[in-house]
Amino acid sequence: MRFELDTGLSSLQGKRPRNEDFAGVQAPAAHEAERGWVAALADGVSGGEHSNGDGLMAAQTSVMSLLRDFHGVPADWDTSVAMDRLLGHQNAWLAAHNRRPGPDGQPREALTTLTAIALRGRRYALAHVGDSRAWLLRDGQCMLLTQDHRMERRDFAGLTRALGLDDALRLDHSAGELKVGDRLLLTSDGVHGALRSRQIADVLRTMEGAQAAADALTAAALAAGSHDNATALVLDIKDLADPGLNDLAALGRQLPSPGPLGVGATLDGYQVTAVVADNGVHRLLQARELATGRLVALKMLRPGRADDPEERAMLAHEIWLGLRLAEAPRHRRRGGESGFVRVHAPADGATHFYAVFDWHGGxxxxxxxxxxxxxxxxxxxxxxxxxxxxxxxxxxxxxxxxxxxxxxxxxxxxxxxxxxxxxxxxxxxxxxxxxxxxxxxxxxxxxxxxxxxxxxxxxxxxxxxxxxxxxxxxxxxxxxxxxxxxxxxxxxxxxxxxxxxxxxxxxxxxxxxxxxxxxxxxxxxxxxxxxxxxxxxxxxxxPAATRAPRPTREAISGWQMAFGLSALLNLLLIAWLAFLPK
Missing domain, CATH: 1.10.510.10 (Transferase(Phosphotransferase) domain 1)
Structure with missing residues (x-):
């Protein structure tokens, strides 16, 4: 199953002399599918009308470097670790840049906010700094996923955290489950600074298509009197991929293992029909899926091993390997078969942690x-x-x-x-x-x-x-x-x-x-x-179709013996004739 995403991006300059917002989405290559999609929105900090463009440079380089390098990190890195390290390197570069005076001798101000979201398997992971925002619309309810790093006081108004502001970067991280039908939104403050949360939610609920929603949000922000650049990036979840290893490992940590199920017991829509094996670590059961009537095999940890985190991690790895082999290149299979028993992704709403395989008689x-x-x-x-x-x-x-x-x-x-x-x-x-x-x-x-x-x-x-x-x-x-x-x-x-x-x-x-x-x-x-x-x-x-059969060794030996015997008799006859009396 492949991840399917609809994206929409709108960025309007508004009343600013230039647009210093920057946003983008990066899809994975075919061989990187499990690493998922990544999207980011940055709002460069402007120095006003006389800005030298450092804010735009900071926003562009921060988004582009993250999108470019995200799929190149080691596969075993957690998503939050990957974003933390990539954005940490970017922050160090911007901070070093800002320590050097500009061509006019004035201090540099290469600062930017950034909100990034990675969609991997069936989960999302957020990294955030500054006052750009992330939103989630699910089942008609709109939720704000980030908190602004901004202080508003009479004597001071400004960002308390941003890329390039300090040598050390502190990102906010959060994560959650994805569902088909979710609509995710990233906005710059030119949008959410002019529109109320209720107005943003109304647009997300009513507009069909990601691009139409993004266009409607930025247009509404400028119509409401926004004085800043207005940028909206909308991501619609159309279909989810099979869970990745991180998803499965998370399930292994969160869900309990089934108890000692016997014949007739039910579990998440399966009814046990036989206990096939029990090796001291795992139990293998035959079960019937009540909705379809098909037989499956259920593999689970024995109650004595149910709380072992290492055994849970190994079972999650086994499920992940099975799903990965199902996606193996067709040219390496024979008759569409991978040569392994097909494993099924855990169903939404599963109450326990176990593996489900096809059942094969034999x-x-x-x-x-x-x-x-x-x-x-x-x-x-x-x-x-x-x-x-x-x-x-x-x-x-x-x-x-x-x-x-x-x-x-x-x-x-x-x-x-x-x-x-x-x-x-x-x-x-x-x-x-x-x-x-x-x-x-x-x-x-x-x-x-x-x-x-x-x-x-x-x-x-x-x-x-x-x-x-x-x-x-x-x-x-x-x-x-x-x-x-x-x-x-x-x-x-x-x-x-x-x-x-x-x-x-x-x-x-x-x-x-x-x-x-x-x-x-x-x-x-x-x-x-x-x-x-x-x-x-x-x-x-x-057998060869056209070549005449060669005589066997036994047949050749027989002819040789017959020939030798004939020659011997002929020699004896000649000798007898030679000694006859004349």
Whole structure:
């Protein structure tokens, strides 16, 4: 789901000799969609008719630098942190500029107010300094979101805070939830100084379209006798994107975890139909959505772990990863499938914190192997599907860390899917995930058991897939049951796949043994390299259509024996004839 926004901007000079207001909106590039939109309005502080334009310069550079640099900050920065640091740098530059006298020897006055709003996921974040303002119209009610930094007294009237006024910048920060239908407004004091709050609310309620509302506000301000520049920036929320990691983490902190739900219990419109798994940390339930009748899977923390902030952060990260993979490039999928179970964004009005996944009937590879090994064709299908999913995952900068038969699922629709991103690592994974030595020991590559251990990487997933493929073909683990740090197990090469399962062709044997090699440098480097090897192997098994069949080794040997016997008989006949009496 994509964020959809309608914007309108109107800025009128009014009775001033120049317009020293400046405002703008910056949309994210396609690869920056999760970072959201950012908008800002600045009102340059004028020195009157003889102003040298420093106020306009301050307003323009402050807005433009924020819009230009906002999407370039590290992805794991909180929105308020990003705006605080970017505007802090701008303030330091303006303050240094103001310490130097102008060309005419007069002090510089490069000062400006600024109100900025970032729309990210399903939340907004405000940063504000000065007496420009931000408003929110929701459900017909108009709310002022900022407080003026201005003092009005008989002996003094002016700003108490502004960009460029002091070496240290103090911004007001606030944040809140966004809803479809919200209308946000940024105004300079040329608008709200001439219009009452009720008049501004009436315009926002009655005007259709963001641009029409912005035009109506500035025109009304000048008609009401405004002596200042009048600027209005209107933002209409048409649709919301899937929640970002910050949104999900906030939900994880705010909402309680469900209690010990049993069959028949209901939760936010879902009725539990079965308890599927309970691993001591999470519970997995099958449930039916009452409104549609479809089956889903609900994943939640067990009551004993419900108050653990690290576990909550990891579950939020798992939901975020699932939503992100759903937006993966189509060219990396097969038949529109990402190779992962689809996760659903938390519904508006959710009362508890949990994850909702599509439900797929079928069996895990672990369940299938309980009936015996896979045949070659089944194993190749499995390996190709999982390698393709890992390619997608690694391209997104994510390492799964727990590839094993229990986490590979063959659905009733014939699709293999990778399960459980609970311990997956990404650049934005919580600190607890990075500190956790995750995975199942028998599927972990030996480098992670060394001293010092190497961190899990994409190669770790490929090694685990190799171990899984070996087990799928032979029913055995290549290095046996591994206990943590049991490096001695890796001092011998495992038995070849075809030795344990003679029906496995040698090319597939070599592929699997390369994937699980003791030395990392001899293994596959990327999932795409492994996938290419699998595709070549599958193509090699196709019969040639035009080439005549070659005689087999057994047939050639038979002809050679017949020829040798014939030659021997001929030699004996010649010898007999030569010694006959004449």
């Amino acid at each position: 069996h895990t590879l672990e369940q299938l192997l309980a009936k015996g090994p896979l045949d070659v064709a089944q194993a190749l299908t499995l390996a190709g599907a999982v390698a393709r999913s890992l390619s997608l995952l690694h391209a997104a900068g994510v390492v799964h860390r727990d590839i094993k038969p229990a986490n590979l699922h063959l659905g009733d629709d014939g699709q293999w899917r990778v399960l459980d991103l609970g311990v997956a690592l990404s650049a934005r994974a919580p600190a607890a995930s990075h500190e956790l030595h995750a995975g199942t020991p028998s599927y972990i590559n030996p480098e992670q058991w060394q001293d010092p251990p190497q961190p899990a990487n994409a190669g770790s997933d490929l090694f685990a897939l190799g171990v899984t493929l070996y087990q799928a073909l032979t029913g055995k683990l290549p290095y046996g049951e591994i206990e943590p740090y049991q490096l001695a197990r890796y001092k011998r090469e495992p038995a070849g796949v075809s030795r344990l399962q003679p029906s496995v062709p040698m090319p597939l044997d070599r592929l699997v043994m390369r994937a699980i090699a003791r030395e990392a440098r001899t293994r596959f480097e990327t999932a795409d390299e492994l996938l290419l090897a699998l595709e070549r192997l599958a193509a090699r098994d196709q």
